[in-house]
Amino acid sequence: MAHAQLIPTVGGPEQAGLLYFCTTRAGGVSQGERESLNLGLNTGDDPQRVQANRQRMVDFLGVEPIWLAQVHGTDVLDADQDLLPAEPRQFDAAVTTRSDRTLAILTADCLPVVIWDEQARVVGVAHAGWRGLQAGVLERTWQAMVRRCPQAGSWQAWIGPAISQKHFEVGQEVFDVYVRAEPELATFFNAGKHPGKWQADLPAIARHRLEQLSPGAMKVHLSGLCTFEDDARFYSYRRSPQTGRQVTIARLAHR
Template sequence: MTTTILEPAPGLRGVTGEPWAGVQYFSTWRVGGVSTAPRDSLNLGAHVGDDPAAVRENRQRLRRALPGAPFWLEQVHGTDVCDADAPPDGSGRPGGLPRADAAVTVRRDRPLVIMTADCLPVVLADEAGSVLGVAHAGWRGLAAGVLESTLDAMRRRAPQARHWRAWIGPGIGPQAFQVGPEVRAAFLDRDPGFDRFFAAEVKRADGARWLADLAGLAHARLQQAGVARVEDSGECTWARADRYFSHRRDLGSGRQATLAWLT
């Protein structure tokens, strides 16, 4: 596990992982923007009640760190994958954003983006850097197969691609992610061995809870799908209020972004 702190643009900070031939990628921190509390300061989410002018300015600051315009999605906790290279098909909501929780591309310098505030952002590519995918993996999408759907779409776009690799970006850590029995069942129904990612039961007045290792579940699902090399950032959004927005920690939280592009 390697986490590198970087400054993708003046005033902005973020994290990335190990060097990756043909791929650039990073997750933003919450600092370096103009939004005010409780979304201070680099909130990139336009759907969380922030001042639209502040979000526009924050996105413009992010844009200066990128080789092209970011490809935004309307994320809905599903498994649909958008081909970022295809002409728009009109399936997005007003505003033109595709409704999907993953995107793929084979074009160079086309930044794909996933927004999160506890869910996992996952970057996927082959070792040769010929095809790229990003996915939004909260527990619902992860259990339903968003990572497998992303890989399927990547294999269709680049049938020659081999030797898959993934980076799991900042998300809520296993010490903070309490889940109910329906979440545990959603994963154990697929593989009873996934019980190892759920810590001892937490007793609460409103029912039983388990501490879930979301990144561990994502890692296991990726390996089952044929991804040999998986790196985890190890960054917990809930624990690091100085770096990340967290929906579970802060009501009305902003959103950070994970960006990736082929070079």
């Protein structure tokens, strides 16, 4: 934990048996618009600086996280299986019941979502932009968790720092693809400043969808933190495409 004091994080309600948090921009070595703890390799940053930042995360955690090559899809990695170090992992979510597995999701406006059962026997993380959210990445993540832990009866989720409705303008096609399939989702869109534009509330849509998965047995926590507004703490692709990535980490405690 040599760099623990150098890496500020934000998180949700405490859960016995579970560690989870999202990093901020602070605590790394990247420079310029990607200053300082940029953890994304495909961001145009100096790869050596990103690797140095990732090593700081390893020092902070005491273990190497399972990094994913995120593609805005819905595939879920079963992190309980044995994984080769150099294995390509094109997934946008991961689940585990093992305490020696540390899950990681990179974001810069998209939703980082952590899901767990209230006995902390299984945990999942998901990267949900508007495409993945609409296509069902949260549903597929939770279904994979239920298969791993069918005895779980109560669930919680945390939606970490992401772009807020005020700053997330989308076109008519995004509104249509959501509302055509689920008319009730129209309440999560406000008319934009320009014709054919809408302000989409992705965190609220995610909360709604999560609550539908296990009615009465899924408690969802919103961080309420906007990556676009808080330039001092978070990377935001909408604010500047020349940006970095923060990471959301989740790990079950040793039992």
